[in-house]
Amino acid sequence: MVIDCLKTFSVMKNEILEGLTTVNSIFKFDFSNKASYADISKVTHFRRVHKIYVTGEDVPDPLENFSQLVGDYGVSSTILDNIKNLGYLNPTPIQMQAIPLMMHNRQILACAPTGSGKTAAFLIPLIHNLKGPEKVGIRAVILAPTRELVKQTYSFCVKLSEETGLRPLIIENVNDVKDRPKFLRKHDILISTPNRLIYLLKNDPPSIKLNKVQWLVVDECDKLFETGKEEKSFRDQLAFIYNACDSSFLKRAMFSATFRHEVEEWCKLNLDSLVCVSIGTKNTAVESVKQELLFTGWEAGKLLAIKNFLQEGFTPPCLIFVQSKERAKELYSEIAFLYSKVYVIHSDLTQEQRDKVMQNFIDGKIWILICTELMGRGMDFQDVQVVINYDFPTTAIEYIHRIGRTGRAGKTGRAITYFTTDDVENLKNIAQVIKNAGCEVPEYIMSLKTKKKKNEFQRPIKRQKISTVPVYDLQKQSKKRKLIQNSIKKKLKKKVDA
Ligand code: ADP
Ligand code: MG
Numbered sequence: 001m002v003i004d005c006l007k008t009f010s011v012m013k014n015e016i017l018e019g020l021t022t023v024n025s026i027f028k029f030d031f032s033n034k035a036s037y038a039d040i041s042k043v044t045h046f047r048r049v050h051k052i053y054v055t056g057e058d059v060p061d062p063l064e065n066f067s068q069l070v071g072d073y074g075v076s077s078t079i080l081d082n083i084k085n086l087g088y089l090n091p092t093p094i095q096m097q098a099i100p101l102m103m104h105n106r107q108i109l110a111c112a113p114t115g116s117g118k119t120a121a122f123l124i125p126l127i128h129n130l131k132g133p134e135k136v137g138i139r140a141v142i143l144a145p146t147r148e149l150v151k152q153t154y155s156f157c158v159k160l161s162e163e164t165g166l167r168p169l170i171i172e173n174v175n176d177v178k179d180r181p182k183f184l185r186k187h188d189i190l191i192s193t194p195n196r197l198i199y200l201l202k203n204d205p206p207s208i209k210l211n212k213v214q215w216l217v218v219d220e221c222d223k224l225f226e227t228g229k230e231e232k233s234f235r236d237q238l239a240f241i242y243n244a245c246d247s248s249f250l251k252r253a254m255f256s257a258t259f260r261h262e263v264e265e266w267c268k269l270n271l272d273s274l275v276c277v278s279i280g281t282k283n284t285a286v287e288s289v290k291q292e293l294l295f296t297g298w299e300a301g302k303l304l305a306i307k308n309f310l311q312e313g314f315t316p317p318c319l320i321f322v323q324s325k326e327r328a329k330e331l332y333s334e335i336a337f338l339y340s341k342v343y344v345i346h347s348d349l350t351q352e353q354r355d356k357v358m359q360n361f362i363d364g365k366i367w368i369l370i371c372t373e374l375m376g377r378g379m380d381f382q383d384v385q386v387v388i389n390y391d392f393p394t395t396a397i398e399y400i401h402r403i404g405r406t407g408r409a410g411k412t413g414r415a416i417t418y419f420t421t422d423d424v425e426n427l428k429n430i431a432q433v434i435k436n437a438g439c440e441v442p443e444y445i446m447s448l449k450t451k452k453k454k455n456e457f458q459r460p461i462k463r464q465k466i467s468t469v470p471v472y473d474l475q476k477q478s479k480k481r482k483l484i485q486n487s488i489k490k491k492l493k494k495k496v497d498a
Pocket of ligand 2: 118378
């Protein structure tokens with residue numbers, strides 16, 4: 001094995017693997033009985049072909065095919081069969097490099113495009129490393145930002161761990177887990193949002209122990225590093241969970257489609273002998289998606305544009321992104337009567353309702369799904385044909401994730417982004433992403449000046465209500481509502497005073 005042979009020359013090896021050193025510097029070392037230059041250049045070439053970039057020491061060779069897992073790592077035929085049953089013939093680039101790294105118990109920060117198979121890249125080595133059930137409690141934790149993504153990862157995990165005896169767990173209801181240590185002990189892998197897990201950890205005494213956790217995987221890690229208001233801060237929640245996993249054997253793996261410098265800095269500081277893996281150019285949209293920008297003039301123009309789009313005919317399924325749940329409801333009420341197969345999903349629905357909508361979308365009963373950022377990250381719907389950004393995304397990162405719901409696993413897709421004069425400030429950033437992916441962007445947009453943002457998280461701009469009712473009438477209705485509310489308040493006050 002190349003890795004074993006080169007251990008003594010670790011620093012230099014990485015340079016070689018990255019193709020950074022010259023032939024001269026290689027010959028300064030004695031390579032007798034060690035990997036030949038041909039082997040190294042083969043690995044370098046292989047990585048280059050698959051756009052795999054690695055930094056770190058002693059990086060194992062990338063995997064060329066799944067059957068290598070058996071010979072090189074002793075992966076059971078059960079796991080290999082589970083991989084085959086999912087229809088995976090060959091590993092994707094992130095799987096090629098992340099799987100061997102995690103097999104070697106290395107801590108990693110991995111960045112690979114949307115829909116490139118990151119889930120299996122961490123699940124396969126995790127399932128192999130845990131071997132079989134031990135009934136000592138949770139030994140691996142996978143965190144994801146939304147309940148929908150947690151469920152999706154859980155279902156992948158169930159499929160990949162079939163017949164291994166390992167038991168994955170998601171917390172549907174905190175009361176199912178509370179005060180049930182025996183139940184928890186029977187499970188090996190916990191997949192959760194930070195919120196649910198924190199709730200259990202903060203009970204007195206804690207309802208769950210994480211002292212046996214060997215692997216902490218943070219999916220969509222750049223999202224989970226976001227700061228927010230007190231208890232809603234993903235970053236604080238992550239820190240709490242991180243501290244609760246206090247085993248000395250703990251290893252962490254961070255995965256995301258988008259890269260934040262801050263996350264990399266944190267990982268470099270806190271994770272021993274970290275390896276950073278990235279596939280392709282960082283923070284780019286997938287090239288398999290045909291991306292278009294459409295100027296609709298003003299807010300009301302967007303409603304006309306979407307109705308036109310739906311009337312002209314398109315290949316479903318289609319996802320329509322808006323910036324808030326209020327706007328999702330508004331848009332739904334405007335187009336629901338036109339199409340029976342349109343529905344809406346947002347955080348005001350109960351979990352049960354959300355699950356039902358998701359299932360109906362997956363089953364093809366819903367063709368057009370209006371959604372918010374809730375669906376923006378990680379969701380892997382089969383064959384979404386079109387993504388429409390009804391509301392212009394606030395950041396390029398948000399844009400990359402939203403349009404990454406289509407064009408997954410090498411398939412093609414289409415993304416249409418509406419913009420109005422109100423969106424000009426952010427336009428250039430997103431247009432740049434579109435251009436970098438090889439799609440056409442009008443020159444006048446590219447010549448706009450980019451405004452430097454104060455911080456990378458921007459609030460969505462205030463927009464006019466989505467409605468066919470003229471603005472004048474809407475204002476009149478709102479004034480009337482306020483007058484009624486005020487008169488009710490006055491009457492109540494009078495009653496209290498009397
Ligand atoms: P990501 O997390 O990178 O956005 P996912 O893990 O959700 O991507 O995978 C996207 C899709 O690709 C899923 O439908 C998954 O089943 C499929 N997939 C993953 N790995 C492979 C593979 N090696 N071969 C074929 N399809 C794969
Ligand atoms: Mg994912």
